[in-house]
Amino acid sequence: MSLLDGFLARALLAGLGVALVAGPLGCFIVWRRMAYFGDATAHASILGVALALALSLPVFVGALVVALAVAGGITVLTTRGLATDTALGVLAHSALAAGLVAVALLGLRVDLEVYLFGDILAVGRTDLAVIWAGALAVLALLAWRWQRLLIAVLNPDLAEASGIDARREQMALTLALAVVVAVAIKVVGALLISAMLIIPAAAARPLSATPERMAALAAALAATSAGGGVWASWTFDTPTGPTIVCAAAALFLCVTAATWRRR
Template structure:
């Protein structure tokens, strides 16, 4: 029989994959990898805000991550050079967050759990929050799927179809902010972008349709979670980074299989 904390950890990771799979597909299609980094790094500043105001950690993280996401989306719509702007915002938010958290001595020793996650410490309450947030993101993306896909493929076509690409971009960034907020305890602020990108990138070489890629990314994310937890238990390695290592291994396997199939 598995220990109770391992079951909760596995359920948390699988639940998170419901959000990171389809959302990660859009991140890859839209080349928003650095955008995800900026939103995730802002989560540490959200932790400091929550500690300063007495808010729950998830609430503080969600507020700051959403503010960062909306700010970046607004700058992108105005034609700012996104690579430089995202670099400034991402690293500044992380640095401000780390400095702000240092004013709370009780958190200093536990800062690694916010940076790299602590999936093995997930409680039943955390599990409900993770699954609730992940299901909300998945339902939102399913509801706006066709509009998001059209806006991603061709903004001119989206305008001709009566869609507003800026609104669809806002849907994506808010979904990303919610995903970052609920995933902070699972893989941490520094690794959530990897959980968004790597499974989706692995699924891209094997999928034959956008829906297939989103489903494949979800399955690969769930598989990476289970394999990473097994690796952590076997080798006594950090659970969050072990999950990303397993996801990277899935990417390599998928890349090889994709080349063989094309050949």
């Protein structure tokens, strides 16, 4: 009997795959204050799910294409003078509403809770392959452009002086975020993806003296949240995606309380 035959083992591996990439990528989102950007991209994935199901395409493909399109639309709107928070608010809620309407108009038989809150216990072998392929691709991208991304995010003026194209690095981050959203939608759902990106990174921040340490610690905290969330969900019979996020929030509260106590 293979390890992958057990649904709990597959759920744990899926959670770990998402966690290991969400931690480091979430650090860039925290540093650049892109939390709402993550929300907008994640909400847009519901429209991608609807289109993919209607066209008989893999859900990953639909979610990725629409997430990239919305991310590109945000970039265009902000460069044309529209306030960033306004552009994010308009596209985030519009894309989510359009996705829900599309599901109804196309007459699709879809359990929306699966895509809104995730269904990690239903992850199959193909889903695992997609999740880990996407996670490894994003990790490779971050490792390849780590220094350029750091400079562009933390000090845009220095990036310009060093000849680094900050807009190109922004597009690399956008691509990475879209891929993570597309692979994570089955694990924690569109409404909770940004939580897994932000909470572990926020918890790791006060414990880290360097960006590299923060990224590694965020990945470890996210992985701990995934494992603890799957265990707690099985033990207490709770929804797995939200339980994983609750586990991450509990770690964040523990770190915050310890930091305040030390101060």
